[in-house]
Amino acid sequence: MAKTKKLTGRKRDERIAAYIFVTPAVVLLIAFLVVPMIYTAYFSVFRYQIMRPDAMKFIGIENYIELFQDKNFWQALKNTVYFTIIVVPFQCALALGLALLVSKKFRGVAIFRTMYFSPQLTSMVVISVLWSVLYNANPNTGLFNSILTSLGLDPISFLNDENTAMNSIIFMSAWQGAGYQMMIFLAGLQGIPRDQYEAASVDGATKFKQFLYITLPGLKGTIKYVIMITMIQAMKLFTQPYIMTQGGPKNSTKTLVYYIYSEGFQRGNFGYACSIAAVFFVIVVCMSMAMKKVTTSTE
Amino acid sequence: MTKSMQFSAKFGKFMFYFGNIIIGIIFVSPLIWMISASFKPEAEIFANMDSLTTFLPVQASLNNYAEVFSRLNLPQVFKNTLLYIALILIFDLLVNSMCGYALAKFEFRGKGAILNLVVALMVLPMEAIMLPLYIEMSQLGWVNTLAALVVPFIAKCFSIYMFRQFFYDIPDDLIEAAAIDGCSPMGTFFKIVVPISKTVYATVFILDFVAHWNDFMWPFLVMTGEDKRTIQLAVQSFFGTNPVHYSAIMAALVVSAIPMIIMFIFMQKYYVEGIASSGIKG
Secondary structure: OHHHHHHHHHHHHHHHHHHHHHHHHHHHHHHHHHHHHHHHHHHOOEEOEOOOHHHOEEOOOHHHHHHHOOHHHHHHHHHHHHHHHHHHHHHHHHHHHHHHHOOOOOOOHHHHHHHHHHHHHOOHHHHHHHHHHHOOOOOOOOHHHHHHHHOOOOOOOHHHOOOOHHHHHHHHHHHHHHHHHHHHHHHHHHOOOHHHHHHHHHOOOOHHHHHHHHHHHHOHHHHHHHHHHHHHHHHOOOHHHHHHOOOOOOOOOOOHHHHHHHHHHHOOEHHHHHHHHHHHHHHHHHHHHHHHHHHHHOO | OOHHHHHHHHHHHHHHHHHHHHHHHHHHHHHHHHHHHHOOOHHHHOOOOOOHHHHOOOOOOOHHHHHHHHHOOHHHHHHHHHHHHHHHHHHHHHHHHHHHHHHHHOOOOOHHHHHHHHHHHOOOOHHHHHHHHHHHHHHOOOOOOHHHHHHHHOOOHHHHHHHHHHHHOOOHHHHHHHHHOOOOHHHHHHHHHHHHOHHHHHHHHHHHHHHHHOOOHHHHHHOOOHHHOOHHHHHHHHHHOOOOOHHHHHHHHHHHHHHHHHHHHHHHHHHHHHHHHHHHHO
């Protein structure tokens, strides 16, 4: 009798403790994630200029109608999708290649791992400033163009040409980010049993065949995860074009997040910017749900 | 082993090193150029672009660093940055680990709903909510104050999730034993569970430190006062401020990376494990 009483007392203590434990986090999540999320949807059906909050007016789906006819929106969406489609396979392949180079234990392996990881030790702001200087179109001041000209090639305008600006940002972003994904791949590679390789090499399988039939299938889950996080990160592209090109030349590097920023904060069209943000949110959520489905369905 | 096999193994090993060295050098060359340029006089940076000396700090001096220190109020900038990150991290580790523990070990009504909320909000991009969040900050009178940088970013779904996964694996026997000894649920957590969970705290600490050290967009929106700038804002504005001295800009970039490098040296194990484990569990 005494024992059961003690137990129910403990159960009650536990329940009280549970609410004390979860309340701060839940309150903060609701106040600063859920409420702003609801307000994004709410403001998106209003005409709302930040300078004239008194003139806020309900306009239904007009912002969305305007949005789907807005050339700049489609351009921003196109640029964002282009960046994502190119940078994801490029960066993931680069990361996997680097991981394979340093997956075995050999003398000096830690040094090479740190070298590949080192761009991660600086911030995206730092990297964007540095590469703006390196990408300078003038061969006398831009390192990359000086290398190109000394190899006898024509200089490239990199950030000053609408055909190369986004690709320049892609290349730099992949270089900066690959070290992070390399670390995830390294952990994935540790999970593949050694004896599979030994059996394969006894059977005379070449290194390439081993890669194709052992490494890649063994990394399936890791690859999907890496693609998912790289994709979501890529969709949020802002810092690089903001610092390097201000969205130019000719809007070729203006992304969705950049467009949210410039409409909302630079031009003060808050309601309209919220409708872009809502569309952006739906795209990102759909993408991650689709990826989740792919990741879980085949395992 | 035949001689030719020995040779081919040696040759393979040589090619392996050779490849690593070449790719490694190419990989770090932009950073080497940055560091070397930070020590050179302005005229010297672009003087020998076509020779390898562009990567070497010839005529090295600390003048550029002196210029950065005199033009940017670095002690203030570092104070601003480290203070806001420290405040976030203290509350982050406390609040999220408590929530993660409750979700892992307690039975209570609404547990499933909260867990679903945490997982669902993990994919919510900050960029999609920054406009109303900004309005919220200005209505609270927090724009240009520390609160705008700290309070909205204490609760983190990813941290809660990482803590929950870790605490879930702690054997129930241990917690039962503490309870039988008369420990309250809260006492059990702080006196028994926290001390044996240093790894997960260190991992969340370093992952969130790095994430906030790199923060750019949000501080850029809410911290407009010059004396309120964080390190990334200071670097970004220095890039566009006249006189544009590339040598000094490079020195500013190097200085801004130093705290991260120190963190990496001391916390490398947890940082790398944190990145890797996110892939295995996610």
